[in-house]
Amino acid sequence: xxxxxxxxxxxxxxxxxxxxxxxxxxxxxxxxxxxxxxxxxxxxxxxxxxxxxxxxxxxxxxxxxxxxxxxxxxxxxxxxxxxxxxxxxxxxxxxxxxxxxxxxxxxxxxxxxxxxxxxxxxxxxxxxxxxxxxxxxxxxxxxxxxxxxxxxxxxxxxxxxxxxxxxxxxxxxxxxxxxxxxxxxxxxxxxxxxxxxxxxxxxxxxxxxxxxxxxxxxxxxxxxxxxxxxxxxxxxxxxxxxxxxxxxxxxxxxxxxxxxxxxxxxxxxxxxxxxxxx
Ligand SMILES: C[S@@+](CC[C@H](N)C(=O)[O-])C[C@H]1O[C@@H](n2cnc3c(N)ncnc32)[C@H](O)[C@@H]1O
Numbered sequence: 332x333x334x335x336x337x338x339x340x341x342x343x344x345x346x347x348x349x350x351x352x353x354x355x356x357x358x359x360x361x362x363x364x365x366x367x368x369x370x371x372x373x374x375x376x377x378x379x380x381x382x383x384x385x386x387x388x389x390x391x392x393x394x395x396x397x398x399x400x401x402x403x404x405x406x407x408x409x410x411x412x413x414x415x416x417x418x419x420x421x422x423x424x425x426x427x428x429x430x431x432x433x434x435x436x437x438x439x440x441x442x443x444x445x446x447x448x449x450x451x452x453x454x455x456x457x458x459x460x461x462x463x464x465x466x467x468x469x470x471x472x473x474x475x476x477x478x479x480x481x482x483x484x485x486x487x488x489x490x491x492x493x494x495x496x497x498x499x500x501x502x503x504x505x506x507x508x509x510x511x512x513x514x515x516x517x518x519x520x521x522x523x524x525x526x527x528x529x530x531x532x533x534x535x536x537x538x539x540x541x542x543x544x545x546x547x548x549x550x551x552x553x554x555x556x557x558x559x560x561x562x563x564x565x566x567x568x569x570x571x572x573x574x575x576x577x578x579x580x581x582x583x584x585x586x587x588x589x590x591x592x593x594x595x596x597x598x599x600x601x602x603x604x605x606x607x608x609x
């Protein structure tokens with residue numbers, strides 16, 4: 332599936348996620364991905380959409396359980412990495428394609444039993460369109476599960492995004508922060524506008540744990556060298572002579588959050604888990 336937006340040379344959303352190599356970070360998130368999929372418990376034969384799927388941290392374990400999984404992501408490199416993982420594991424009912432969560436133009440209404448988006452659709456522009464699209468492609472009686480980083484949360488990813496944003500030029504007018512998806516009233520309003528009554532939406536805090544060999548500063552270098560939002564912040568900080576300041580703030584954060592040690596970094600991060608009964 333491909334869209335005009337996916338081909339536009341000025342699609343900043345696509346460029347951000349094709350920058351670097353998110354698979355390097357995804358590799359530190361696999362255990363939590365497996366645990367979350369066990370919690371969601373997709374059944375064999377279920378039709379599952381994983382939106383903003385990256386290289387399949389949740390799509391792969393869902394397919395291992397026998398679900399028929401379509402992973403959709405804006406980033407061509409991550410789609411390719413996901414398809415390579417599916418091939419390596421011989422998961423024939425798992426396919427990754429390019430697409431934009433704001434406009435799932437080639438997906439028919441009510442196609443999926445389960446729509447999952449873990450730290451994925453939250454990064455798409457036009458969040459009301461994203462909610463409407465998730466609702467549209469999920470069949471009545473189906474389920475939508477989102478994982479969203481939370482604005483103002485003190486744990487790792489919300490803080491990385493906050494610190495990074497402080498070193499970047501101001502966003503374009505009308506930009507809506509991805510972490511607004513971590514606010515319960517905003518989630519209710521967006522799904523409400525898509526026709527979902529509040530009693531069908533459950534929001535709860537949950538935790539994802541990053542595990543990376545070596546000390547916290549090595550894990551920080553994965554963000555610095557491979558994670559689009561942090562890479563952009565380092566580029567901007569470099570231009571403004573503030574690289575050291577950014578590095579220091581992030582180092583302090585990673586050290587403070589590390590519950591592992593010098594040989595193994597273990598950092599839990601809080602997110603909002605949203606379940607919508609369609
Ligand atoms: C933080 S990563 C999470 C990836 C994956 N869900 C995981 O848990 O590892 C964010 C993902 O959302 C994707 N993404 C961002 N904007 C998107 C959009 N408009 N439509 C589809 N995917 C998008 C990115 O390319 C990236 O793969």
